[in-house]
Amino acid sequence: MTVLFDLVLCALMLLAALAAIGGRGLFRATVFFVAYGITVALAWVRLGAIDVALAEAAIGAGLTGLLLLGAVARLRRAGAPEFPVRAGLVPALAAAGVAGATGWVALRVPGAGGLWTEAGEALPLSGVENPVTAVLLNFRAWDTLLESIVLLAALLAVWALAREEEWEAPVGPPLHARPGGVLEGMARLLPPVGIVVGVFLVWAGASQPGGAFQGGTVLAAVGLIAALAGLVALPRPDSGSWRTALAAGPAVFLLVGASGLALGGLLLFPPDWAKAMILTVEVFLTLSIAATLALLVLGPPQPRRMP
């Protein structure tokens, strides 16, 4: 029965991927991309990689869809021609080459079990019980620190698109919705549940699948829905408290990592302190990831022109 399930899931995943890049029309391609994200999340569940499945479900099926649909609509309003989504021969060959090479490497990786044994042996020293969190925030903390800074750099790149005179305006388009309408109702119902789920994912990340990235994405989504319904005022890019929230994660990560210097070395967490240090980093990382992702989806500041 496992084979049947796997075959159907793989077929759906491939169909969604091919339809997203092979069909005509940006809108249809975008919708297929969202469906593709959901099937990929299910594939990660099937493989037992729940941490990855959570991230894919939140990013692939949630925020990316919102971002891409907004982009399609914006292209249309700008009168851009519906450029063909048909891939040229050279890009298709290049993509096929990369896919083939990746598959070849993946099949040839020595040690079929991955690094489970090594991670498992060091787990008691890491301060957390979830091996994925142990790798991300302890064994490989340097990578995660740089990734959190990359996220911030991405937001700066988006903000850099704003023209000088737009810099005074709040971020994103002037969002509004009908008071008491369906959208506003949804934006009042969803956040309480979403906040609980987001905080749960961060807290649970120490001992089971979850973590700052997954929880932060859910919290970003919660903030976005309130913003989309026009229920919260959008900040200006020069807002001090928002800038603090954006920088807090990487900054606290660096500080905690540097305090490791006194205890052994940069980003070295001694086992007795590791749990407290990792949780501190995770809490601030969540704040920054949530703020950064939400502002990334909203886009650069845009001047308000009331109709």
Next chain:
Amino acid sequence: MTGWLLFAAAAILLTLGGAFWRVWQGPGEADRMMAAQLVGTGGVGVAMLLAPVISWHALDVAIVLALLAAFAAVGFVKASSPDGAGDPEEAEPSEGEEGQ
């Protein structure tokens, strides 16, 4: 039991094939979007059916999917409003006829 759960999950996946057909065919954009919502709903079901087989934490994935799968629909609704930032409900209510 495991076999049955996987069989049921595969059956739900097959119904998603129908949703894929609707996304491909359309004809309206709302048809495509609602079919994508069906994929999201089916995904929640599949994640829940996999939970006893793979790991109970798959239920967390189901919760996140249930919360966020509707986001694409919100993006779609926003995009269908005239300025791309509003809400089709703000327009004068018209009887029956669908906007756009």
